[in-house]
Amino acid sequence: MIEVRFHGRGGQGAVIASNILAEAAFIEGKEVSAFPFFGVERRGAPVTAYTRIADTKIRIKSGIYEPDFVVVLDPSLLDAVNIVEGLKSGGLVLLNTKVSPEKLRINLKLSPDHKLATVKATDIAIKHKLGSKAAPIVNSALLGAFAKATGVVGLESLIEAVKNNVPIKVEENALAAKEAYDSVVIH
Amino acid sequence: MKMVMTGNYASAYGAKVCRAEVISAYPITPQTSIVEKIATLVSSGEMKAQFVKVESEHSAMAALISASMAGARTYTATSSHGLLLMHELLIWSAGARTPIVMSNVCRANGPPWSVWVDHHDSIAQRDTGWMQVFCEGNQEVLDSIIMGYKLSEREDIRLPTMINEDAFILSHTVEPVDVPDMELVDSFLPPYNPRFRLDVDEPYGFGSLVMPDMYMEFRYKLNEAMEAARQGWRDVEKDFEKHFGRNHGGLVEFYQCEGADAVLIMAGSIASTAKDVVDKLRSQGKKVGLARIRVFRPFPVEEIRKLAGMTNILAMCDHSYTFGHWGPMAQEVRGALYGTKDMPMLKNYIVGLGGKDMTPEVIEKLFLKTLELKSGLDSEIEWIGVKGHGEW
Structure with missing residues (x-):
């Protein structure tokens, strides 16, 4: 079973991202579940959401404390939340950031066996006019980057799931996913 | 679809x-x-x-x-x-x-x-x-x-x-x-x-x-x-x-209850997680089972009595409480079992109130703790995971 944790801020689409990832894996024939941290959500507040993907029926209903992958939608969260908490040995962190990987490794106190991937999802979202410049919606871009960096889902099923789930700007979201897929850097 | x-x-x-x-x-x-x-x-x-x-x-x-x-x-x-x-x-x-x-x-x-x-x-x-x-x-x-x-x-x-x-x-x-x-x-x-x-x-x-x-x-x-x-x-x-072409297990779903040393009774989503734990413990040779109360009203009296003949210990995990008495489902289970032959030992846990997460680790501890019960009617209710009341 693969377990993924998303960190975002209320309104950025972290919860939808966890659902889209689940649906993409479901399209590929996997068993899935996805859920938000069961909080009282407000726009701008830190939000976490989770996805489980497995080959057999998923019966576990409790929280995820030791994820295989962590996806961070908002660079400002790095100062607010311990985003690598519980990350499995050999696990990967995918960040929306422009900061250099050397700096990130130190700031996040990543251990040598944690992998790091970065993507400029904010720029990609603004380019495709997703959300506003002040509050871009970066989830589709990060999912594209996630597909490439982890190989957990294919780009095609991911884009199908994106198209099924975003309420507006369907093509723009698909293009953002594709662009992030092509531009994510694995360090 | x-x-x-x-x-x-x-x-x-x-x-x-x-x-x-x-x-x-x-x-x-x-x-x-x-x-x-x-x-x-x-x-x-x-x-x-x-x-x-x-x-x-x-x-x-x-x-x-x-x-x-x-x-x-x-x-x-x-x-x-x-x-x-x-x-x-x-x-x-x-x-x-x-x-x-x-x-x-x-x-x-x-x-x-x-x-x-x-x-x-x-x-x-x-x-x-x-x-x-x-x-x-x-x-x-x-x-x-x-x-x-x-x-x-x-x-x-x-x-x-x-x-x-x-x-x-x-x-x-x-x-x-x-x-x-x-x-x-x-x-x-x-x-x-x-x-x-x-x-x-x-x-x-x-x-x-x-x-x-x-x-x-x-x-x-x-x-x-x-x-x-x-x-x-x-x-x-x-x-x-x-x-x-599918069912959900009747009034009470029995999961690995036959010949069990200890069975936990649960209702709702925690029972789903508990099935993974049962599989894990069974693979280690520990004879545990799970009974999931699906229909609570009318209360499944016959199913609970049948359960009594399948196991030595029954532990009711109530996801609620009645102040001043046992957990509500435990009361009903005890009532249904009164007078039956092969009365198992009974235990009552209060679990998961207000969203306290019932992880596989907590459920496994519950099973192991229950297997250790020795004799008689253990009438003490235990609130599981309450700060200052035991390590969970």
Whole structure:
């Protein structure tokens, strides 16, 4: 079973991202579940959401404390939340950031066996006019980057799931996913 | 069609495929997305129903009682304090023998304020005359609505049904759910057609005053229906399986109970997690099992007695409590077992209140702790995971 944790801020689409990832894996024939941290959500507040993907029926209903992958939608969260908490040995962190990987490794106190991937999802979202410049919606871009960096889902099923789930700007979201897929850097 | 959806959407689609005709509900966290989804389905014309907007849960239930008495199939959804506010009308709707089906998203009661799961809201409605089902997954949420109408509307039953889904753990978690074709549901569930109904052309009196010589007779009839519903649920689920090719385990789902040294009894979504733990412990040679109470009202007395012959220790994990006595489900289990041969040792844990996470690790510890029990009736209740009261 693969377990993924998303960190975002209320309104950025972290919860939808966890659902889209689940649906993409479901399209590929996997068993899935996805859920938000069961909080009282407000726009701008830190939000976490989770996805489980497995080959057999998923019966576990409790929280995820030791994820295989962590996806961070908002660079400002790095100062607010311990985003690598519980990350499995050999696990990967995918960040929306422009900061250099050397700096990130130190700031996040990543251990040598944690992998790091970065993507400029904010720029990609603004380019495709997703959300506003002040509050871009970066989830589709990060999912594209996630597909490439982890190989957990294919780009095609991911884009199908994106198209099924975003309420507006369907093509723009698909293009953002594709662009992030092509531009994510694995360090 | 199989789709990935939350328990709340599974509830909304359940009402849709059953062709519920009158919906009335008031939003409350974490039930809100059920009402939103149904409102969307009704306004887009995908669902042909009347959506009655109201100012409270009390009024929602009042609206449904009237609609049901006029012969409509009715649906509502609520949670926690919304359900508590309905209490008076829950008793009325059962007494009026209206086959309303309602989803309750099980949420802790305040204060202290909480939006997370426990079963105190629904358990507090135990004596209203409603049938109650607890679900462990989103497919079961949808399927139980279909089964609920089927049994509720049966002429010898005519009782309302509450389908309980755990807050967030089911309500906001997406899982694959098969939404059956409406034609298939139609073949299982015919339109509701009561013999007596509110009709201006053919007036009857409903719910009016009876003198002491007749009141008890009405209550006797209601209880008779509830008793008959025990076999009713077994029959409906068999019939359901014939039509839809799946079942959810009857009134009590037995998982690896045969020949067990210890069985935990649970209700709701924690039972799903516990099955993984049972498999793990069984693979280590530890003889443990799980019994999941699916139908809580009518209480599955025969199934619980059968369980007594299968195991040496029974531990009831109540996801709620009654202050001043055992956990409510433990009381019922003990009552059902009184006088049976091969009485197992009994234990009661209070678990997971207000959303305290029931992880596989905690459940495994519960199993191991239970296996260590030595003799007699352990009447001590243990509250599991309370700060300052043991290491969990």
